[in-house]
Amino acid sequence: MSHNLLKGKRGIVFGALNEMSIAWKVAEKAVEQGATITLSNTPMAMRMGETNALADKLKAEVIPADATIVEDLEQVFARSQEVLGGKIDFVLHSIGMSPNVRKGRDYDDLDYKFLDKTLDISAVSFHKMMQVAKKMDAIAEGGSVLALTHIAAQRTFAGYNDMADAKSLLESIGRSFGYVYGRDKGVRVNTISQSPTMTTAGAGIGGMGGFLEFAEKMSPLGNANAEECADYCIVMFSDLTRKVTMQNLFHDGGFSNMGLTIAVMDEFNANK
Template sequence: MSYNLLKGKKGIIFGALNEMSIAWKVAELAVEEGAEIVLTNTPVSIRMGTIDELAKKCNAEVIPADATNPKDLDELFTKSMEVLGGRVDFVLHSIGMSPNVRKGHSYDDLNYEYLKKTLDVSATSFHKVLQSAKKLDAINEWGSVVALSYAAAQRTMYEYNDMADAKAMLESIARSFGYIYGREKRVRVNTISQSPTVTTAGSGVKGFDSLIDFSERMSPLGNADAQECANFCITLFSDLTKKVTMQNLFHDGGFSSMGMSYRAMSQYNKSFKTCDDCE
């Protein structure tokens, strides 16, 4: 059911790769709610994924851009305004990647060149997106920019590795840039700390299935899935949240407020019945 929450609005969606992507779900729902959109990803991701199918479904143009390259971003915003017939109203940053995770480097044995790449792709790119948009005055007053984060920015999560540092930096950028963008242009900037979600990127984290199960047991409402995250994104793009900015908003079924749940404790106690020598 559509509520026309984004009727007449225009936006740019970063990071849709395939149907598993949160960005894919956001794009579909944004159009369903009345928006016109442009889709973007790196050229290699466009070749690897199925974004052309999404573009056809959403009647959207795909504009290749490397979010770590300021020149690409300037061209993206300029061309998007041409395609959409004016400034945009919302932007989704759904980008993250860690070479250290992909290569199996533990956090106490990082490759620092890989770390630079992790931070550039997963966090600094957010600053570059915001800086390019502000420089080109590409976002309308009361526009909304949202980036996807995770609770590892505040808590240590087993094997989340240097992506945790990137998420912490991402959230800091939202606060620092959000103040400037809000003060000068009335543009709001927020991050969503989403439940661990089955995506192509997330599945690369060691023990991800166990992490999802643990979060499910800990969260009183259970994990939020990709479609539910899309729903939340749409509310932040809409005029219903015009005064929400510089926030990291937890969308995790209550996980972030939990210490120990009954379900998690029950599973923990069961482990001792099958492991006499565990320490």
């Protein structure tokens, strides 16, 4: 259902890979709510995924870019302003990857070159994105920048590995850059801490199926799915949240405030 929450707004969505992606759902809903957008992903991700199909559906231009390379990001913001006809109103950072996780390295046996890549791709790219945009004055006053994160930034979850460190850094960048961007340009910066979600990236984390089931039983409202997360992102891009910045916003059905639920106790008692 469209309420035209983003009518007349221009946006960039980074990281839409396929229909499992939260970024994919965000792109669809942004256009549904009246926005015009561009899409960006790495050339390799575009070959592996279905970004071009999404672009055709939404009549959106795809701008290939490696978000860890400043020159690529400059091209994304320059081309997006050219295509969309003005400054950008919202940006989604939905980018994350850990070579250590992909290679099955344990947290106490990390490859540090892989760790450098994890941090650069999953967190430092967020800083690069905003630094480029700010220097280019590419985001309009009142604009909204979002990045997707996870509660593993605050709590230890077996199997999340060095992605937890990346998410901690991502959230810190959101706060620190949020202060500077808000002070100088009136742009708001927030992170959304989403429920465990079976995206392509999420599926690569060991024990994800069990964690999904556990989180469902721990969350009073149940796990938030990708489409529901996209709805939240749309609200955060809209003018309804124009004074919300530097926040890590939990979108997890209440999981982050729970200690123990009856459903979890019943399961443990049944297994005794």
